[in-house]
Each structure stands twice: as structure tokens, then as C-alpha cells.
Amino acid sequence: MxxxxxxxxxxxxxxxxxxxxxxxxxxxxxSPAPAEQNVVVSPHPDKxxxxxxxxxxxxxxxxxxxxxxxxxxxxxxxxxxxxxxxxxxxxxxxxxxxxxxxxxxxxxxxxxxxxxxxxxxxxxxxxxxxxxxxxxxxxxxxxxxxxxxxxxxxxxxxAGSTVKDFALVGNRLILGGKxxxxxxxxxxxxxxxxxxxxxLDTSFDMQVADPRSSVSPYVQELDVSADRRWLVIGGSFGRVGGEVRHQVAVIDISGSSPVVAPWATDRYQRQCASVYNDTYIRGIDISPDSKYFVVNTTGAYIAYDTMCDSAARWELPPGQTGSGLQPTWVNHTGGDTFWAVEITESAVYVGGHQRWTNNPRPSPGGDSDGPGSVVRYGIAALDPYSGVPLSWNPGRDRGRGVEAFLATDDYLMVGHDTTQFDGLLRQRLAVLPTAGGTTNPAPQDVELPVQLFYTTSGSSLTTMTFNGSSFGPRSTVSTPVSWSGTRDGFVQHGRLNYFGPSQAFYSREFTGTTIGSSATNLSSSVGYVDTSHNITPYDQPYGVAETRTAAFKNGRVYYTKSGSNALYYRGHSLESGILGGFEHLASTSDWSGARALEFIGDYLYAAWSDNRLYRFHAPNGTPDWGSRTLVDSGSSGIPWSSMTGLWATK
Structure with a gap:
């Protein structure tokens, strides 16, 4: 527990x-079981x-x-x-x-x-x-x-020196420290x-070694999964139980003696600022379902692809095993520390003295905002699926920062070192109720058979059924909306999110039968800031203005863009509408022929410039280029090569 x-x-x-x-x-x-919080808590602290x-x-x-x-x-x-x-x-x-x-x-x-x-x-x-x-x-x-x-x-x-953290598992108290x-x-x-x-429990022999600096190796943070299977530790070490592990290690504690899990990453091997030579790990928490954990760090801004000043999600075994593992997502502050982290079913709460989140490329450098960044003073809620900030934004005076969280069924408790929270005087403790909280919708999968919709270079919208091998008759959807300038999109929870004219990202109501007459320009409304340089339109992330095809799965937008033949992905929060600031390379194959993309079940379907429809096996989102299969050679008469948008609903 x-x-x-x-x-x-x-x-x-x-x-x-x-x-x-x-x-x-x-x-x-x-002692309670992991909290059951199916909402993002109220931002207003208890009186x-x-x-x-x-x-x-x-x-x-x-x-x-x-x-x-x-x-x-x-x-x-x-x-x-x-x-x-x-x-x-x-x-x-x-x-x-x-x-x-x-x-x-x-x-x-x-x-x-x-x-x-x-x-x-x-x-x-x-x-x-x-x-x-x-x-x-x-x-x-x-x-x-x-x-x-x-x-x-x-x-x-x-204990011979400071005990930094511990976890109680049955009648075994696991200690980590200096x-x-x-x-x-x-x-x-x-x-x-x-x-x-x-x-002393002599059966628990799992010492840390090979410190990152002249200071003796130590454990800074640890957590145990709710199913009592996994222990995750972080600190100044390069070896745990004889196995190479850089600052973070996963240990299987399900047996009578612990065993280092076959889980390793080199992402925390790289150095941040020299003042953090011993360790820049600052927070670890495991999800209530025992499937993943999040690591918070300090370290100062070094480069956009480091783990310095970040929060990152990592899958536990069997979701991830092996060496050279990569995080599911990373959220950067651009130069400020994340301290504490608490995971619930609906949000990953992170606290520190950060000014921004979603800020991997501050301009002109560290301790500045940059394209795609949003203001989240001292505390933020991240989307568990994508790592992108939710709209929840109570704010607090920063100080050193939030260094303690506790989630119960009724509250999220926040411990920090300053006096203001949500603009109210709440000295050093904020107790935030689940009552009055909001939902964070989970990504939806669309399964066959589906209703397909597509746009071409004109202003019309066409629909047809699709069962995986054949298409129903096509019909034009009567709508007051002009689809001119559409650059592809996807439907989730009754909303069409799409890249459109004026280099922006939009959202409108879309049920297939009901289509919202007005669209929300998410690029201008979600709060992106880049006050120093204004490098991109609306201060939105790099690449949004250039996106030309897009599809959504598991919290990620997969897309192609002008000026490149590759396929990319970035995180996206359905709740806040924010697009992730970090642009990841999904495939280096030649995707220049793609005209529109859509995920259906375990496959990514692509309308191609040769007037054909292909599909790629993509159960986890990232498509396997070698699995490309022809679905329609063009004999159906559907104008695949002219499409500017393709999306599906049930």
C-alpha cells in the first residue's frame, strides 16, 4: 500500500x-489506500x-x-x-x-x-x-x-546521517538518505x-554506489507503488545493487530480497549546472495504478533536450524494460526548479518556484519564457496522458517553492514556504477540496466501423462510412462553416480540433450532425507567452504554424509540416487546448506524400499524394513504416490526393 x-x-x-x-x-x-480523485481539484483553498x-x-x-x-x-x-x-x-x-x-x-x-x-x-x-x-x-x-x-x-x-525519505511496506521500513x-x-x-x-533488515541488500561528485552516494527521493511491487529511487549514484543506474533506479521488492529491475535510462546521466554535480533529482511519485512514475528535477537551463528543470513521466515494467529508455513525456520550466510531485487519476501536480511550464526553448535563453510557454506560478497540474499543462492555474507566490503534497479522497494538500495561494492569504499550507473540481477527459480511441469526414481545397465537407475495407456512398454535409484553409485535425469528445487558416490551431463543436458555427482560436486563447522575442505567431510552439497534416492518439498529435519530410509528434491536452512545446521526431521516413492523417483503432490511415489511402500499424501511436498497407488504390473515386482534412467519428 x-x-x-x-x-x-x-x-x-x-x-x-x-x-x-x-x-x-x-x-x-x-493508513489510507491511494486517493481516489477523479477530478482536478478546486483551485480555491479551504477557509x-x-x-x-x-x-x-x-x-x-x-x-x-x-x-x-x-x-x-x-x-x-x-x-x-x-x-x-x-x-x-x-x-x-x-x-x-x-x-x-x-x-x-x-x-x-x-x-x-x-x-x-x-x-x-x-x-x-x-x-x-x-x-x-x-x-x-x-x-x-x-x-x-x-x-x-x-x-x-x-x-x-x-542512522549515521540524514534520512531523506522513506516508505513503509508491510512491516518493512525502507530508508533512503545520506x-x-x-x-x-x-x-x-x-x-x-x-x-x-x-x-536492520539484512535481506534488503541494495546499496548505492559511484556518486556523481566527491560527496558520498546517497538517495534523495524514493516512492513505492501501491501494489507493493516497485521501489523507485533517485539521488547521487551511478550504480545500484551492482547495476549501472544514473540518478534513477527501479527496484523489484515483491520478493523476500530486492532485485534491480531491467529498467535503465541514460537521460539523467548528462550534467546540469555545476552546482548540482551531486544530483538534480528533486521529486518522485508513482501513479495510483502502479503503472508509471514522474521525476521532478532542478538544474538550471542547459539545453532544450536535457532533463534539467523538468517533470518527466516514465513507464514501470512491463510497460518499459531494457536500457536506453526514453520518457513518455517531459515538461520543462525553462530554468526554474520543480520540487514536489503528486499523481492522481486526473492530474500530475507539480510544485516548485517555476514561472512557466511547457517551456523547452526559452528565448533568448534560460530564465525566460519562450514559444509555447504558459504562466504557472509556483504550482501546476499536468495532463497525465501528455504532460501538457491543464487549465488549472491557482498561482502562488513563488519563494523556494512547493516541497510537499498529499492527495486524499477529499483534498489535495500543498505544503510550501510562502503566504499567498490563489490570491488569498493561506500561509504555507493550502488544502484544496475535490468538491468543485473539474474533469480531465481521457483520450478516446475510434474503432471500426466509423463515419469518415474529409475536406478538400474547397469549402465543402464530405462524409461516408468506412468498415476497414469498403466505403459507403459519399454525401455533402450542409454547414455554414467555410473549410477553406483547413490543415487537418481530429475529433475528441464532440470537438473538432484542427489546424486552419491564419497559422492557428482551432476547436469547434463537432458531433457529425451538429457542427459549431464558430471556432475558438486556441493559439490565441490558451495563454501562450513569449514576451522577449515573439518568435512564432500567437507565441505558440514552434511548428504549429507549419503543420499540414495531423492525427491524435494517446495524448499526442502526430503531424507533418512544411519544409520537412519527417513525421513528428507533440503532446496535447484535450482539457486545456494547449499544445506541447517540445517537438519530437516520430519517424524519419519520407512522409512528404501524406495529405491527411487519421487514427482508427491500431492503425494510422494516410491519404497520399498518389491518390491512394494507406494504413500503418500504430498500436501505441508511433507508426511502423514497414507495415504500410494499401487500403484503396483510388478506384473508389475518393479524392485522397486533394484532401486537406480527414477525421472519423463513431
Missing amino acids: KQQHRRGRRVFAAVLLASTVAAGLVVGSG KQPRIMDGRVYTITSSGPNVVVGGTFTTVRVGNSSQPKWEQPRLFRFNSNTGAIDTSFTPDINGDVEAATYTPDGKSILIAGNFTTVNGQKAVRVAKLRLDGSLDTSFNVV FGRINQVPVRGLAAVNATTGA
């Missing part, structure tokens, strides 16, 4: 507010949430409505009230139903708390970091607290202990 925690640091102690009963504390409710009056937040964990927050703060206050401030440094607990702070919980911890989680029975809280005492008693960087804040001395771990010893036994960077006693 995935533990709901994110990293944390520091605490002191005092008292002043209400009792456990007044706080609404529920005892023994158990009753507590306020954190100073410092930073590094960790948030919950058991039912009982939420524990850790950080560098010293003072908290009940939200939306005139009650006085309360000194409770480094760790406090509140009730998410009422917003009340539990003043019976007053642990005195003498150092930073980097991570916290409830035990599965909800009766204890595990913490880790850089402390050496709790309530004046020895507790060296890992400790177990009772619900009254007292130290459980039956659990005893001594330590070289656990319980006086030499073990470097990654270890496991018994969650009841603290005894």
Missing part, C-alpha cells in the same frame, strides 16, 4: 489551544485550514482526517479565526474535517524532519530526518511516535529496518 507522505523537516514545543476531542482526533482509523506562520513545509501524511505536517516552522494558528498563534515547531497535527489543531500532540524534536507516515493501524507515526532526540530521549534520525506525541522506545534505529551506517552496520544510502523493532 502506498503511504501518503511527502518529505519534511524540523520542530520545538509548547501548548495553547484545544484538546484532542476539540480537535476531532480519530484514533486507529488506519478552515490551519495557517503556518513561518518556515517551510516538507512533509504531510494522514490517517483518515488526522493530518500530520512537518517542516522548519515554529508557529501555527487555527485558520479563519482570531485565536492566538501557537508555538509547535517542526511537527503538528490537525483535523481536515474541522481544521482544528490537536494541541495534545506536542513532540519536541531537536532537528529537521524529512519524512513522516502513519503506521497501517493508525496508532503510531514514523518520522525520519536529521534529529537526534525526541522529547529529550535519544532517537537518531528515525523514530516512532505514539498518537500523544510520546516516543515509542521499543522501536530503535540509529547515511553510511544503520544501527552501526555499514550500509550506504539505501536500507530497510523492521518497522516494529527498528532492527
Whole structure:
């Protein structure tokens, strides 16, 4: 079971507010399963949430409505009230139903708390970091607290240096950090202990080695999948368990002893700015369905094709195996750090001190906006399918940034280090409800038989049925819309999205029988910015103005463009209408003959300049050129060579 925690640091102690009963504390409710959030949360933070009056937040964990927050703060206050401030440094607990702070919980911890989680029975809280005492008693960087804040001395771990992160899997507590010893036994960077006693788990032998700098190797971040199969770690290392792994490794923990998974990438081997010589990994989270994970980084802008200052999706085995693996998508800030990441069913929430997202090519260089970039101050929601920003954009004052997330069934909790969120005073903690949230539509697949629609160089729209081998009679669709200047498109969720005149990308209602009389110019309306240079029309991404054929599958637009014979793809969010700023090469074969494209089932269909229709096997989107098959030689009389647009509906 995935533990709901994110990293944390520091605490002191005092008292002043209400009792456990007044706080609404529920005892023994158990550690929750991964949150079920089928909406993008409301951008407006709860009024009753507590306020954190100073410092930073590094960790948030919950058991039912009982939420524990850790950080560098010293003072908290009940939200939306005139009650006085309360000194409770480094760790406090509140009730998410009422917003009340539990003043019976007053642990005195003498150092930073980097991570916290409830035990599965909800009766204890595990913490880790850089402390050496709790309530004046020895507790060296890992400790177990009772619900009254007292130290459980039956659990005893001594870590030689900072524990940066951990994950609780059954009764095994997996530790990652800068330590070289656990319980006086030499073990470097990654270890496991018994969650009841603290005894070192000698069956978990998976040390990290080959640091990227003169600093000893260490683990900066880790997460465990909800199915308890996969452990993903990130940090300063080049080898894990004897296998070459650059900064990120996937480990199979389903057996009695861990095994390094056959999953490797060299994308994090390249260096960013020299100040990040040890590691530029800053956040890792695994999806609720245990199928993929996202890695956040810092590093400064180096080049558009690096992983510096990015968020990237990677598929877990069996979705991806082997070496030289590539991410499913990457989103760049253009020079600002992404810290924390939290994945739900509907969104990938990323936080840092970024000013922009979708910004792989800032102009004139790093720390600037560039073609396709959109403003997302300090926090953003990315489309899980494409990595493109959703329209969700509450904004916050940037500071150092968001460094803690927690998703529950009812809320997304955001821990940071500044005071403003969504233009409101919400000091260092924002509790965002799922109530009032919005949906993020998943990409649709169109399966045979279909209704085909096409345009030619004129202004008419023609339709016909298609079952995969034969076509029904053609008819002209009566519509007030002029299709002149159409450059191909696709239909999703009752909307036709297409490249059209004035070098722009458009969207209009399209059900096959109902066609919207007006179109939205997405190029001008989604918020692209490039204030320094205005290199492209509407500040949209490179290549949009030049696109001439297009089709959509699995969150990607596949397209050809003028001036090139290749096939490309970029991400696209159906919810926001934003096109991905990064242009990927899908195929180097000669696609110059393509006149219109459309995905139907596992195939990409292409109307060609030789007046024929071909299909290419493309179950995952990227077509196999060698699978090209003739569908229609032109004997049907359909003008394939004259098409300027081709799309299908059921």
C-alpha cells in the first residue's frame, strides 16, 4: 500500500489551544489506500485550514482526517479565526474535517524532519530526518511516535546521517538518505529496518554506489507503488545493487530480497549546472495504478533536450524494460526548479518556484519564457496522458517553492514556504477540496466501423462510412462553416480540433450532425507567452504554424509540416487546448506524400499524394513504416490526393 507522505523537516514545543476531542482526533482509523480523485481539484483553498506562520513545509501524511505536517516552522494558528498563534515547531497535527489543531500532540524534536507516515493501524507515526532526540530521549534520525506525541522506545534505529525519505511496506521500513551506517552496520544510502523493532533488515541488500561528485552516494527521493511491487529511487549514484543506474533506479521488492529491475535510462546521466554535480533529482511519485512514475528535477537551463528543470513521466515494467529508455513525456520550466510531485487519476501536480511550464526553448535563453510557454506560478497540474499543462492555474507566490503534497479522497494538500495561494492569504499550507473540481477527459480511441469526414481545397465537407475495407456512398454535409484553409485535425469528445487558416490551431463543436458555427482560436486563447522575442505567431510552439497534416492518439498529435519530410509528434491536452512545446521526431521516413492523417483503432490511415489511402500499424501511436498497407488504390473515386482534412467519428 502506498503511504501518503511527502518529505519534511524540523520542530520545538509548547501548548495553547484545544484538546484532542476539540480537535476531532480519530484514533486507529488506519493508513489510507491511494486517493481516489477523479477530478482536478478546486483551485480555491479551504477557509478552515490551519495557517503556518513561518518556515517551510516538507512533509504531510494522514490517517483518515488526522493530518500530520512537518517542516522548519515554529508557529501555527487555527485558520479563519482570531485565536492566538501557537508555538509547535517542526511537527503538528490537525483535523481536515474541522481544521482544528490537536494541541495534545506536542513532540519536541531537536532537528529537521524529512519524512513522516502513519503506521497501517493508525496508532503510531514514523518520522525520519536529521534529529537526534525526541522529547529529550535519544532517537537518531528515525523514530516512532505514539498518537500523544510520546516516543515509542521499543522501536530503535540509529542512522549515521540524514534520512531523506522513506516508505513503509508491510512491516518493512525502507530508508533512503545520506547515511553510511544503520544501527552501526555499514550500509550506504539505501536500507530497510523492521518497522516494529527498528532492527536492520539484512535481506534488503541494495546499496548505492559511484556518486556523481566527491560527496558520498546517497538517495534523495524514493516512492513505492501501491501494489507493493516497485521501489523507485533517485539521488547521487551511478550504480545500484551492482547495476549501472544514473540518478534513477527501479527496484523489484515483491520478493523476500530486492532485485534491480531491467529498467535503465541514460537521460539523467548528462550534467546540469555545476552546482548540482551531486544530483538534480528533486521529486518522485508513482501513479495510483502502479503503472508509471514522474521525476521532478532542478538544474538550471542547459539545453532544450536535457532533463534539467523538468517533470518527466516514465513507464514501470512491463510497460518499459531494457536500457536506453526514453520518457513518455517531459515538461520543462525553462530554468526554474520543480520540487514536489503528486499523481492522481486526473492530474500530475507539480510544485516548485517555476514561472512557466511547457517551456523547452526559452528565448533568448534560460530564465525566460519562450514559444509555447504558459504562466504557472509556483504550482501546476499536468495532463497525465501528455504532460501538457491543464487549465488549472491557482498561482502562488513563488519563494523556494512547493516541497510537499498529499492527495486524499477529499483534498489535495500543498505544503510550501510562502503566504499567498490563489490570491488569498493561506500561509504555507493550502488544502484544496475535490468538491468543485473539474474533469480531465481521457483520450478516446475510434474503432471500426466509423463515419469518415474529409475536406478538400474547397469549402465543402464530405462524409461516408468506412468498415476497414469498403466505403459507403459519399454525401455533402450542409454547414455554414467555410473549410477553406483547413490543415487537418481530429475529433475528441464532440470537438473538432484542427489546424486552419491564419497559422492557428482551432476547436469547434463537432458531433457529425451538429457542427459549431464558430471556432475558438486556441493559439490565441490558451495563454501562450513569449514576451522577449515573439518568435512564432500567437507565441505558440514552434511548428504549429507549419503543420499540414495531423492525427491524435494517446495524448499526442502526430503531424507533418512544411519544409520537412519527417513525421513528428507533440503532446496535447484535450482539457486545456494547449499544445506541447517540445517537438519530437516520430519517424524519419519520407512522409512528404501524406495529405491527411487519421487514427482508427491500431492503425494510422494516410491519404497520399498518389491518390491512394494507406494504413500503418500504430498500436501505441508511433507508426511502423514497414507495415504500410494499401487500403484503396483510388478506384473508389475518393479524392485522397486533394484532401486537406480527414477525421472519423463513431
